[in-house]
Amino acid sequence: MSTSSTPTCKLALVQLHVTADKDHNLANARSHVLEAASKGANLIVLPECFNSPYGTSFFPEYAESISDGPSVKALSAMAKDAKAYLIGGSIPERDPTDNKVYNTCTIYNPQGEHIATHRKVHLFDIDVPGKIRFQESETLTAGNQLTHFDTEYGKIGVGICYDIRFPELAMIAARQGCFAMIYPGAFNMTTGPLHWELLQRARAVDNQMYVAACSPARDLTAGYHAWGHSTIVGPGGGVLETMDEKQGIIYADLELEAMNELRRNIPVNSQRRFDLYVDVSKAKP
Ligand SMILES: O=C(O)CCC(=O)C(=O)O
Numbered sequence: 232m233s234t235s236s237t238p239t240c241k242l243a244l245v246q247l248h249v250t251a252d253k254d255h256n257l258a259n260a261r262s263h264v265l266e267a268a269s270k271g272a273n274l275i276v277l278p279e280c281f282n283s284p285y286g287t288s289f290f291p292e293y294a295e296s297i298s299d300g301p302s303v304k305a306l307s308a309m310a311k312d313a314k315a316y317l318i319g320g321s322i323p324e325r326d327p328t329d330n331k332v333y334n335t336c337t338i339y340n341p342q343g344e345h346i347a348t349h350r351k352v353h354l355f356d357i358d359v360p361g362k363i364r365f366q367e368s369e370t371l372t373a374g375n376q377l378t379h380f381d382t383e384y385g386k387i388g389v390g391i392c393y394d395i396r397f398p399e400l401a402m403i404a405a406r407q408g409c410f411a412m413i414y415p416g417a418f419n420m421t422t423g424p425l426h427w428e429l430l431q432r433a434r435a436v437d438n439q440m441y442v443a444a445c446s447p448a449r450d451l452t453a454g455y456h457a458w459g460h461s462t463i464v465g466p467g468g469g470v471l472e473t474m475d476e477k478q479g480i481i482y483a484d485l486e487l488e489a490m491n492e493l494r495r496n497i498p499v500n501s502q503r504r505f506d507l508y509v510d511v512s513k514a515k516p
Pocket residue numbers: 279354355391392393394396416417418419422423426
């Protein structure tokens with residue numbers, strides 16, 4: 232797929248402090264995106280639900296169209312002014328055609344064009360007694376498509392938060408040629424310490440691809456306490472960069488040649504036994 236002439240992609244994850252003020256959240260995202268670009272980032276990622284508090288009652292209230300709403304306009308301008316690819320975290324989207332609300336990631340090229348959209352396909356419905364109960368399906372509808380987009384650095388797959396628990400997404404992305412799987416996400420104080428890093432490392436090592444997850448910063452005055460710890464994992468499963476729970480930015484160079492060398496050295500890709508099990512990347516168009 233990629234060659235040594237493919238340019239190196241400098242990835243930035245922007246861990247934002249999210250408030251109840253949408254305009255403030257958009258302005259805060261913009262200043263951090265421009266800061267990341269000024270440090271040379273070519274691919275910038277925002278957190279899940281970066282323009283609204285995270286909670287089922289907030290989603291319908293904050294939801295807007297992704298054709299012409301204020302958030303997509305602001306994201307497009309950020310990408311254009313940063314001259315970088317922007318994975319715009321996620322926002323509550325209201326689709327005017329069905330009036331449903333989705334948890335949606337919009338993606339922009341360095342010209343500010345909206346090039347891809349991922350609606351979270353696995354809704355976060357869990358109940359851990361005494362710890363956390365969250366039912367996104369109370370107000371959200373799940374998306375129905377997997378999302379990959381092309382760049383000059385290679386093809387990239389996108390999921391949102393709970394989507395990372397379903398290994399098929401990353402497996403399909405890798406087998407369909409993606410070199411990285413990026414997840415805007417907002418784990419919590421129960422499942423964050425247990426699974427946030429483990430899931431990223433698992434998705435990376437199984438698929439020999441880069442994996443990154445970008446969280447909001449933790450706000451103990453908010454109803455939902457995000458775990459933070461935005462993290463970038465290499466194709467060998469090692470953590471390249473991570474951070475604490477506060478607002479900030481982390482960076483890593485995504486080197487395709489290093490990934491390809493690992494794939495040559497440990498060639499599981501050419502050793503699979505599809506005579507014994509299904510190739511999930513071929514199961515669906
Ligand atoms: O899977 C988890 O533990 C957390 C998922 C989550 O917070 C989300 O999907 O927004």
